[in-house]
Amino acid sequence: MPRPRRSSSKPTWNIAGVRETERNGTAFEMNDGGKYRRRWFIVGIICGLLLIAALFIALCVHYFYPSRGEEPVHVVIEEGESASQIAAKLHDNRVITSATLFRILSWLQGKQGDFKPGSYIFYTGMHYGEVFAMLEAGPDYQVRLTVPEGLTVEQTAARVAQATMVSEQEFVAAATGGDYGVAIIPQQNQDNLEGFLFPKTYELQADTAAREVVETLLAQFEAETANLDWGAAGELGVSPYEVVIVASLIEREAVLDEERPLVAAVIYNRLRIDMLLQIDATVQYALPEWKDALTYDDLKTPSPYNTYLHKGLPPAPICSPGLASIKAALSPAGADYLYYVATGDGGHFFTADYNEFLRVKEEVQQ
Secondary structure (H helix, E strand, C coil): CCCCCCCCCCEEECCCCCEHEEEEEEEHHHHHHHHHHHHHHHHHHHHHHHHHHHHHHHHHHHHCCCCCCCCEEEEECCCCCCCCHHHHHHHHCCCCCCCCHHHHHHHCCCCCCCCCCEEEEEECCCCCCHHHHHHEEEEECCCEECCCCCCCHHHHHHHHHCCCCCCHHHHHHHCCCCCCCCCCHHHHCCCCCCCCCCCCCCEEEEECCCCHHHHHHHHHHHHHHHHCCHHHHHCCCHHHHHHHHHHHHHHHHHHHHHHHHHHHHHHHHHHCCCCCCCCHHHHHHHCCCCCCCCCCHHHHCCCCCCCCCCCCCHHHHHHHCHHHHHHHHHCCCCCCCCCCECCCCCCCCECCHHHHHHHHHHHHCC
């Protein structure tokens, strides 16, 4: 009887160099490991692509979406300056956040030689696309000038200097040194345009001259008030110029539009009985700087504008009134009020009784 054949304990190898006895074990484990690594490789590629896409989107938004900061910046680009020099200037003035990115973008778009020299008004925190567009267009572009109600000539000059290439000194000189032929301004006051630089938002060329800016604001005053009934001034016992003075007082005293005709009534009622106007805003105008609160010594300030010392209206407007105040000055409320007290909420308490005025004033101050 032949002896049974022993099973060989020696491993056998296949052509791939894997032991046959491990085909269902280690070899398959190695295969599963490869799949695991490939899976993570694919995940890594996807994450990388998503990151690149996010960076691309962020760059596009940063480049194309216009976003002006609050602070205007005057930058002069000289003839022959390189993109690197321009980038440094813009970065130093906080117009852009990265000079390096500016240089890269200008190189990628081949814009190095396309930037025009001149004086520019940029804004802090602008996007690169907007900056490039301005530099390619040149300095002949529009800027926005906002003049709020209640500003003096000097305060308006500061706004003009921020928005345009006109300095404060140039604007004040233009507004106080010439005869602009405004019909309702008396001849002796033609060099004082206080009250007539109409408050509004304007679109101007950045390089507009000082006199042109003044003429634009004056023209706006005439356009806004052309349809008003200036003949009502005579019925109120004042001239059209004095109406503007009254309107300037109303502008500084009233916050709420519905109270402007009431403040106008108090002013005209006091004028009618030759009573001191005693308007704090006229004292503030006479002082070198605006104060949060006036002292008793301030009320004694020697000035023709001080209505605590001088009866009647001040010699000229104390600010540029808005249309609502001018209308109120032409059409005051039909009330007999002589006094008003600020109530602390933007409004006023009006009365014709002095004792009631004192009582309410004391209550408000407590």
